[in-house]
Amino acid sequence: MNLSFWLNGVYRHDEVEPDTMLLDFLRDKGCYSIKCGCETSNCGLCTVLMDGKPILSCSTLALRAEGKKIVTMEGMQKEAEEFGTFLADEGAEQCGFCNPGFIMNIFAMENELEDPTEEDIKEYLAGNLCRCSGFVGQTRSILKYLQYKKTKKREEAEK
Amino acid sequence: MLKIKSYVKVNSIAEAYELNQKKSACVLGGMIWLKMGNRNVSTAIDLSGLGLDTVQELEDEYVIGCMTTLRDLEMDKSLNTFTQGAIRESLRHIVGVQFRNCTTVGGSIFGRYGFSDVLSMFLAMDTWVDLYQAGRIPLAEFVKMKKDRDILQSVIVKKTPLKTVYLSQRNTETDFPVLTCAASLIGEQPRTIIGARPGCAMVVEDREDLLYGFTEMSKKEKAEAVRKFSEYAAANVPVGSNMRGSKEYRRLLTEVLTRRAWEALGGIKE
């Protein structure tokens, strides 16, 4: 079947089988940041943004992307690198397998929540599982990253 | 694995209903549950082009389209004001934000899952389902009906004055609940729901009228009525065992959550 949608800012037309999942389809198009970490829609590793909202690409038919804007980490390299340094500085990264889904959900949270508290952050990221850590380093890195973004925004506004 | 032969994004509910009469056809909600099963689907029926994905507030009711996501429901300001935040409380522990951006109200209610927080919460309100063929039916009746091939168009919540509290017990965050409990006063009418028993959520019939006249009671009378009613609920709600908890544990939880919910509702304790 025909599928037309935006992938990381580029409008494209593709052919897709009715039962192809978005995860498989996007990996096939070279978006290898997206991974499958579970069979039960529980781990959040496959998170992509659909029209700005985080969704599970493992459980969404590719055809549901029709006319939508899909963003994967490949489309947010600069932002991901920026946040990545905060993760690394806090020693929050162990094997790193959970990072792509986790980082995409952080970007979604940034868009959706204004000034989230630690509690808000934990709630928003509850659907991103990490098998290596206890989320302490991650939470620290997010708090510092958000503070940095806030300061940067304020400084830019003052210029 | 879910295998789909053909996929139709329908233009009307009538078209969806027609296509769905074939046993091998299947209506798609958010697909999160469907995706877990092994199934060969001849025609997957997608309702996402029908504009049924919003919460509409009318003068005397809320009309919640079947394709409304659980996340949109959780974030709906008006519904949360109406339920004093109980809607959000019932949904926010379900897996994660991404998951709730996929799952739909239609799939959650039509599925009538035993563990469902969604069903437990809606049963605690004056809720009706609007089915294409069968029309409007109270949710409490729909829960008992056998699954058929009708299409759930929307879920309707009547704006009867409501005070409600929602509680759930989980072994760990994001897991299925071990027990759910919702208490509400619909107008003056007390209603208690116990779900994840692990059977389907049910209304606890107050056959001894222990909560009768609850709003008129003094604080002391309320506390006594709540104590008696929680014991009554624990003795009368059928519960069972599964991998998440034993029958005995669920019986204890029934008493504790019922008491806490009614204490909160009656302003006895926060």
Ligand SMILES: Cc1cc2nc3c(=O)[nH]c(=O)nc-3n(C[C@H](O)[C@H](O)[C@H](O)COP(=O)(O)OP(=O)(O)OC[C@H]3O[C@@H](n4cnc5c(N)ncnc54)[C@H](O)[C@@H]3O)c2cc1C
């Ligand atoms: C791993 C996991 C954990 C979960 N944890 C919880 C939890 O803690 N609490 C909780 O309350 N729920 C939980 N759920 C259930 C979830 O919240 C949804 O209720 C469930 O996935 C169904 O919603 P859906 O949109 O995915 O429906 P689908 O999977 O798309 O559909 C479910 C069924 O409903 C039918 N259907 C869908 N829409 C309609 C319609 N409009 N008319 C007629 N039939 C329709 C479909 O044909 C299918 O049979 C969990 C599910 C999973 C997979």
Ligand code: FES
């Ligand atoms: S792969 Fe685990 S939630 Fe999608």
Ligand code: FES
């Ligand atoms: S760092 Fe290994 S899974 Fe998260």
